[in-house]
Amino acid sequence: MGLDIRLPIGMMFTLIGLLLSISGYMTKADTAMYQCSLGININLVWGVILFAFGFVMLLLALLAKSVKEDAPKSAETAEVAR
Amino acid sequence: MPTNIHLSLVDYTILALYCAFVVGIGFALKRYMKTSADFFMSGRSIPAWVTGLAFLSANLGALELVGMAASGAKYGIATAHFYWLGAIPAMVFLAVFMMPFYYGSKARSVPEYLKLRFDERIRCFNSLSFAVMTVFASGISMNALAKLLNQLLGWNYDYSLWICSAVVLAYVLKGGLTSAIYTEVLQFFMIVLGFAPVVYLGLKDVGGWKVLNSTLAHVATDPDKLALTSKVYAPDAWTSAWKPLLGGASANPMGVDLFAMIFGLGFVLSFGYWCTNFLVVQRAMAAKNMTAARRTPLIAAVPKMLFPVLVILPGMIAAGLAYTGKDNYRLPPRMIMSEAYAKAIPAVQQAGAQNLDAQASLKLVGEAVGFKMNPEKVVALVKENAAKAMPEAALKARIQAAVSENDYDGVILSLVKKYCPPGMLGLALTALLASFMSGMAGNVTAFNTVWTYDLYQAYLAPNKSDGHYMNMGRIITVVGVLLSIACAYFASNYSNAMDIIQLVFGFVNAPLFATFVLGMFWKRTTSHGAFFGLLGGTAGSMIFHATTLAAGNVPGIKGGYLAVLATFPSEMAQNFWLASFAFGVCFLLTVVITLVTKRTKVDEELKGLVYSLTPKVADEGQAWYARPAFLGCVLLAVCVLMNILFC
Numbered sequence: 001m002g003l004d005i006r007l008p009i010g011m012m013f014t015l016i017g018l019l020l021s022i023s024g025y026m027t028k029a030d031t032a033m034y035q036c037s038l039g040i041n042i043n044l045v046w047g048v049i050l051f052a053f054g055f056v057m058l059l060l061a062l063l064a065k066s067v068k069e070d071a072p073k074s075a076e077t078a079e080v081a082r
Numbered sequence: 083m084p085t086n087i088h089l090s091l092v093d094y095t096i097l098a099l100y101c102a103f104v105v106g107i108g109f110a111l112k113r114y115m116k117t118s119a120d121f122f123m124s125g126r127s128i129p130a131w132v133t134g135l136a137f138l139s140a141n142l143g144a145l146e147l148v149g150m151a152a153s154g155a156k157y158g159i160a161t162a163h164f165y166w167l168g169a170i171p172a173m174v175f176l177a178v179f180m181m182p183f184y185y186g187s188k189a190r191s192v193p194e195y196l197k198l199r200f201d202e203r204i205r206c207f208n209s210l211s212f213a214v215m216t217v218f219a220s221g222i223s224m225n226a227l228a229k230l231l232n233q234l235l236g237w238n239y240d241y242s243l244w245i246c247s248a249v250v251l252a253y254v255l256k257g258g259l260t261s262a263i264y265t266e267v268l269q270f271f272m273i274v275l276g277f278a279p280v281v282y283l284g285l286k287d288v289g290g291w292k293v294l295n296s297t298l299a300h301v302a303t304d305p306d307k308l309a310l311t312s313k314v315y316a317p318d319a320w321t322s323a324w325k326p327l328l329g330g331a332s333a334n335p336m337g338v339d340l341f342a343m344i345f346g347l348g349f350v351l352s353f354g355y356w357c358t359n360f361l362v363v364q365r366a367m368a369a370k371n372m373t374a375a376r377r378t379p380l381i382a383a384v385p386k387m388l389f390p391v392l393v394i395l396p397g398m399i400a401a402g403l404a405y406t407g408k409d410n411y412r413l414p415p416r417m418i419m420s421e422a423y424a425k426a427i428p429a430v431q432q433a434g435a436q437n438l439d440a441q442a443s444l445k446l447v448g449e450a451v452g453f454k455m456n457p458e459k460v461v462a463l464v465k466e467n468a469a470k471a472m473p474e475a476a477l478k479a480r481i482q483a484a485v486s487e488n489d490y491d492g493v494i495l496s497l498v499k500k501y502c503p504p505g506m507l508g509l510a511l512t513a514l515l516a517s518f519m520s521g522m523a524g525n526v527t528a529f530n531t532v533w534t535y536d537l538y539q540a541y542l543a544p545n546k547s548d549g550h551y552m553n554m555g556r557i558i559t560v561v562g563v564l565l566s567i568a569c570a571y572f573a574s575n576y577s578n579a580m581d582i583i584q585l586v587f588g589f590v591n592a593p594l595f596a597t598f599v600l601g602m603f604w605k606r607t608t609s610h611g612a613f614f615g616l617l618g619g620t621a622g623s624m625i626f627h628a629t630t631l632a633a634g635n636v637p638g639i640k641g642g643y644l645a646v647l648a649t650f651p652s653e654m655a656q657n658f659w660l661a662s663f664a665f666g667v668c669f670l671l672t673v674v675i676t677l678v679t680k681r682t683k684v685d686e687e688l689k690g691l692v693y694s695l696t697p698k699v700a701d702e703g704q705a706w707y708a709r710p711a712f713l714g715c716v717l718l719a720v721c722v723l724m725n726i727l728f729c
Binding site: 002003005008009011012013015016019020023024033034036037038040042043046047050053 | 092095096099100103106107110111113114132264267268271275279283286287500501502503504505506509
């Protein structure tokens with residue numbers, strides 16, 4: 001309906017992913033903090049995954065947008081060619 | 083629960099980001115809200131994958147998230163019946179057989195379909211009961227959220243309730259149904275991405291699936307160790323979905339027999355919810371064309387089949403962890419409220435002063451607290467306190483630690499607290515918050531549509547301009563949110579109220595599917611038959627409830643207050659049998675009354691409303707593998723496979 005939902009989803013998850021990865025990276029050395037998550041730096045790992053997910057969403061949204069813009073353009077060129 | 087969770091800056095930022103995005107989506111959609119059709123039905127323009135995920139998400143409220151983990155701990159993999167038996171078949175049926183009627187007829191809501199098929203009486207009954215139920219459901223959701231924020235983070239109940247409601251109001255008011263749908267899709271991803279790490283860590287911690295299975299085998303033969311139940315079961319009771327069921331009601335922790343499970347849950351309750359509840363059907367009706375509408379429930383069925391991994395498995399993991407006692411984890415105990423401490427502390431002191439024996443001490447303190455207590459811990463506490471009076475804080479902590487009744491609803495949160503460092507914690511909590519708020523948004527959008535079209539336009543102010551109804555829609559959205567808040571306060575003050583409300587929902591929902599199935603597939607069904615059949619079925623539910631009881635319950639709100647003509651092994655069994663009974667009564671009554679009354683509608687009027695009078699939806703344009711019937715069969719086959727894998 002005018003707004004492609006993949007755009008806000010993509011934006012939100014890239015931002016959250018970025019936030020978590022940066023937070024995870026900055027607390028890399030803090031082993032006590034990650035004891036609860038079985039020693040895994042879950043912020044960094046999951047932050048990167050979320051960022052990738054958000055990125056893919058944004059990509060899909062932008063691709064869909066350019067396909068829509070190409071469609072009328074190709075109709076125009078078809079007109080001109082005739 | 084000794085300590086509150088403390089949120090860090092990262093956690094608050096994630097929460098703030100989510101709120102900003104959902105409100106932002108609402109404002110971004112504002113300019114597309116030109117007609118009432120845009121506001122209430124999204125202008126029927128939404129792609130299938132979006133409506134599909136929204137369809138699932140509208141159903142997946144936070145109460146289900148919390149409740150499924152609770153059931154996973156209490157009953158094990160059998161909880162998956164609510165998905166693989168109690169959802170997928172109904173969703174396929176809706177997609178293949180019923181969506182053509184909902185989408186193809188001129189109906190803009192489920193009650194309106196009833197009006198077109200039958201008459202105004204049954205529409206009035208359905209829209210009134212649905213409107214009331216949906217507002218209460220919204221209030222219950224928000225009450226649970228505000229209570230959670232209060233218990234967990236120490237936030238003020240009133241502020242939490244009003245601020246969260248304000249956020250929901252902001253985006254629903256601006257963007258209507260589309261806002262609700264889009265935020266439901268966002269919420270879907272939040273839930274999956276917010277809880278997947280917790281499930282992964284939990285499974286890793288417990289040793290993996292095979293180790294969990296063998297631990298749960300121990301749990302099944304000794305459930306009393308975790309205060310689950312004092313009965314004993316075969317080793318596969320927590321890890322096998324069907325075998326304990328085949329053994330009868332006493333062989334599985336749910337206390338349900340095979341017939342009640344398959345007919346009561348798998349048919350009546352399941353089809354009654356998925357095929358007639360406007361909250362979910364509204365999402366499918368917002369799809370951009372008939373094919374998308376029919377695909378919506380099928381698309382939703384795919385994640386629905388996999389959800390047990392996300393929501394039920396944590397409960398099973400918690401039971402496994404508690405059994406091995408790793409890292410001193412235990413299932414969270416029921417929390418003692420501050421008013422109860424006022425009685426409990428004097429009770430401990432009194433027991434010590436009077437030098438009561440173990441049994442008497444346990445009785446005194448247990449009654450003061452209101453929960454079951456661990457005898458050894460109580461006796462030790464009383465002795466210690468009598469020897470030297472403990473400071474109040476330490477005394478409270480010891481009393482709380484001595485509670486042996488489990489707070490199953492706290493299971494998923496206890497896992498989040500256990501595994502999430504700051505950062506991840508914010509994500510998981512935001513996911514939980516998102517699902518509560520989405521529950522309110524979904525209910526409010528269903529409410530404002532049913533009010534505006536089925537009550538206001540139908541009876542109070544017909545033939546007004548479209549702009550008039552759109553304004554009414556906006557006003558009633560505000561009213562709906564305010565009513566939900568009122569219901570939340572009501573539910574928070576009278577915990578019995580929640581039970582009564584759930585009960586009434588059950589009474590009304592149980593017979594409903596009989597009316598729909600007869601209306602859609604038998605053109606002979608008359609309006610008299612449908613209306614009185616439905617009333618009779620609802621009355622049947624009430625009578626059944628008033629004359630039956632579950633083992634271990636006392637007559638009262640749980641049933642049996644007129645007489646106890648039958649006892650069931652568990653409340654779940656009672657519910658499933660009630661549903662079966664009500665369905666049967668409604669079906670029979672509708673058929674009988676139909677046969678003795680005259681039809682009021684001719685075949686021509688029923689075109690598009692009844693199966694035999696509606697031209698089959700032309701699927702020829704699509705490839706055979708994309709047709710809803712084929713996709714439905716594939717889904718059912720996979721569903722059967724899942725059932726076999728975990729039988």
